[in-house]
Amino acid sequence: MPIRTCRLRSVSLLLFTLLLTPAMVFAAPSGNSLLIYCGITMVRPITDIARLFEKQEKVSITIAQGGSEDLYQSAKKSQQGDLYLPGEPVFRTRHLPEGLLGEYRGLGFNQMALMVQKGNPKKVKPDLKELLRKDLSVVLGSSESGSVGVEARRILTQTGLYPKVAAKVVQMLPDSRSIMAAMRRGGADITMSWRATGYFPDNAASVDVLDLPPTVAPPQELQLTLLTFSKNPVMARKFMAFAAGPQGQAVFRRYGFITTAKSGQ
Incomplete structure (x- = not known):
C-alpha cells in the first residue's frame, strides 16, 4: 500500500495519511529529526505540538499514523523511529517484554x-x-x-x-x-x-x-513512549517534556482530551 505524504505550511512535517501495515518498512528521517508513531485519535494534537516544537528546536518531525497495534508492528519491523503514542496503555503493557519500549510521559487520557x-x-x-x-x-x-x-x-x-x-x-x-x-x-x-x-x-x-460513567468507561492514559532504538533520544526526550508541559497540554485540552501532569517510567 503506498504512503501519501503532504508538506505542511511553515514546517517540514511529513504526515503519513494511510494506515501502516506491520510488514511496511521505511527509512528514518535524516539529520536533526524525529519520527513519531501516533495513534489516529491523537494525530491532530500531536501535529500541532510538532509544529510548535519544530520552530522552537529547529528540528524536522515525521508523524506516522494508524492503528496502535499496526504502528507498533511497523516500528518493530523497521527498527526506525523515536517515539510511540498508542491510544491506551494496553499496547505498552502487551509489548513491554520485547524490550523496544522505554520510558514514557503521560499526556492525558482517552475515554x-x-x-x-x-x-x-x-x-x-x-x-x-x-x-x-x-x-x-x-x-x-x-x-x-x-x-x-x-x-x-x-x-x-x-x-x-x-x-x-x-x-x-x-x-x-x-x-x-x-x-x-x-x-x-x-x-x-x-x-x-x-x-x-x-x-x-x-x-x-x-x-x-x-x-458514560468512569466506572463503565474508565479514562485510559496516553503514554508517549521512547523507542529504545531511537537514534536521537536526547531530542526525543525534549519533545516528550514539551508535549507533557504547559504548551502541549493546552493543545490536548483544545482537542477535547482530559489532561494530566502525570508521568512515569
Missing part, C-alpha cells in the same frame, strides 16, 4: 463514549444496552488494529454484551477516524469511540457525545 447522530433523533440513552436496540444500526472499531476497538471490546465484554453487539454491527472499522467518517456519512445510528473525536470540528456538526 470511551457513545456517539449518535446530531440531535439524537432516536432518543438514545447513555447506556451500553442501547447498542442492542433493533432500530439502531451500529458500527464499532476492530480490536485487531486500533485502540478504539480494543477498548470497546473490553468494556462490552466486561458487561457481557460484546457477542450480541458484535453480531449486529453493520461494520467493524480499523480506527476512530473511519468510525467518525461512517457517522458523518449517516452510515450508522450509534457507535462507541474516543470521546475527544466527537468534539473535533469536522465531527461536532454531525454527532452528539453521550458520556
